[in-house]
Amino acid sequence: MGSKRKNGNTSFLVQRAVETAKEEGIETEVIFLGEYSIADCNGCEGCKDNYKCVVNDDMQKIYPRLLEADAIILGSPTYFYNVSADVKAFIDRCYCFEMFAADDRSVWMGIHEALGGKYAVVIAVCEQYSEEDMGYTAEGMTKPLEALGYRVIDTVKALGLFKEGEVLKDEKILDQTAKAGKRLAKTLKLRKEVERKMNSVILSKT
Ligand SMILES: Cc1cc2nc3c(=O)[nH]c(=O)nc-3n(C[C@H](O)[C@H](O)[C@H](O)COP(=O)(O)O)c2cc1C
Incomplete structure (x- = not known):
């Protein structure tokens, strides 16, 4: 959660x-x-060389949780048409999870892609009423998460807050957000089911 307002939207x-x-x-x-x-x-x-960030600060407490998690829900308020500074710092510090071929930097992938793919929901909040004012x-x-190997399965854009x-008075956006959380959970369950089925197919062939 990328706003400093813990009781914010x-x-x-x-x-x-x-x-x-x-x-x-x-x-x-939930990580604030x-x-x-x-x-x-x-x-x-x-x-x-080893996909580990050398900067020794609190991000070191977050890396293991990102590696362990199958999915992420990332939320940011709009600050001047873009994400908050906290979200930007968090994303940039995930750079250690990008891998590049030693001899050709146009060949690259995110660590989560290499580990089998993960899932994400993105939540963006802004004050104005048009998507244009939400900017980027x-x-x-979405783009950094995709580059890191997450498939963004749902995006909530909450305007006019x-x-x-x-936001607690905005039933429509609360419902849309709940649906996004449910879809993420169902995606994770489907993934487990597919893995189980594939394992039994492989076992039945041996
Ligand atoms: C520094 C700053 C920049 C902002 N820039 C925008 C903006 O570009 N567009 C917009 O619609 N709202 C903008 N807002 C309003 C916030 O996005 C809005 O109040 C949002 O509800 C804050 O989310 P929060 O309650 O989770 O902190 C800005 C607010 C701040 C403090």
């Missing part, structure tokens, strides 16, 4: 999606990025 929407996934039996955890000290990526390339907030999360927590 992004927070309630992320928590709504997470709660819905939890109700579907998915193990969940504002509670962590996450420095900007300094571009040192210290991660290039949703895409600013300014005051802290006023």
Whole structure:
């Protein structure tokens, strides 16, 4: 959750999606990025050989949780047509999870793709009423997540929200967000089912 306002609109929407996934039996955890000290990526390339970031700050507490999780729900308020600084720092620090061929940097993939693919829901919030005024907030999360190997299965764009927590009066967007959380949970369950079936097909051939 990428707004410093813990009782703000992004927070309630992320928590709504997470709660819905939890109700579907998915193990969940909410990480409030504002509670962590996450420095900007300094571009040192210290991660290039072992996919580990050398910067020793609170992001080190988040990396293992990202590796363990099958999915992510990433939410950001719109700040000047884009994601918040906390979300941008978080995304940039995931650069250590991008892999490039040693002899050709046009050949690359995200670690989560290499590990079999993961899933994501993106939640973007803004004050104005047109998508144009939301700018690049949703895409600013979707494109990096895709590059890291997540398939974004749903995007919630919540418009017209300014005051802290006023989203709690917006039943329509709360429902849309709950549906996104449910779809994410169902996607994870389908994935497990397919894995189970594929394993039994492979076993029956041996
Ligand atoms: C620095 C800053 C920049 C903002 N830029 C925009 C903007 O470009 N477009 C917009 O519609 N709202 C903008 N807003 C309004 C917030 O996106 C809006 O209040 C949102 O509900 C905040 O989310 P939160 O409650 O999760 O913190 C901006 C707010 C701040 C503080």
